[in-house]
Amino acid sequence: MLQEYLLKIVIIGHEGVGKTSLLLRYTDEQFQEHYSTTIGVDFKIKNVTRDDYLAILQLWDTAGQDRFRAIVSSFYRGANGLIIVFDVCDLTSFERVPYWIDEASRYGDPSCIKLLVGNKTDKVNDRQVTSALAQSLADQFGMQYIETSAKEAQNVQAVFDVMADTIVRSKRQLNYVMAPDVMTQSFRLDSKDVTPVYSCYTGSGYCY
Secondary structure, eight states, X not given: OOEEEEEXXXXXXXXXXXXXXXXXXXXXXXXXXXXXXXXSEEEEEEEEEOSSEEEEEEEEEEOOSGGGHHHHHGGGTTOSEEEEEEETTOHHHXXXXXXXXXXXXXXXXXXXXXXXXXXXXXXXXXXOSOHHHHHHHHHHTTOEEEEOBTTTTBSHHHHHHHHHHHHHHHHHHTTOOOOOOBTTBOOOOOOOOOOOOOOBOTTTOOBO
């Protein structure tokens, strides 16, 4: 039987960067030009099946507005991964990335897996943040970096696959399987050493 993992992943970033668009493109395969502002947090579940494991992803879409900070900060606790999103056409959203990392470290586990995502790459003529600049920031904080377009479904799947695979690989290296107990679902506990599988995502330019 497949080894099973329950993973809590929180999506954070400045308002209007496309967090909801990324999530709904991934979970529902849909995209709209305009979404209502997220009030507090939204929640989705998605299963990821690999040859040697099954991951149940709890995906938390958070509000980027400051007035919701008190609500959002409580959802960092227990997170296995953080997807930090900025808009490549909005320099301010990029400059705020260190703030989001600091906030997550204060309220959650500083060692949880982090992934930097530059969204809206389809708006080529409006771009303000270069790939090199974003990669430099990701390197500074020890993160992987992926560029996406929720509108064109570019690398959206890769974001969540990379996150799931990286978390599971980290857990296996620690010889640890997360305990169950969410939404009344039962998960099998077992622990064994497994050789990590390294993959490349076509079009993303990133291997891990």
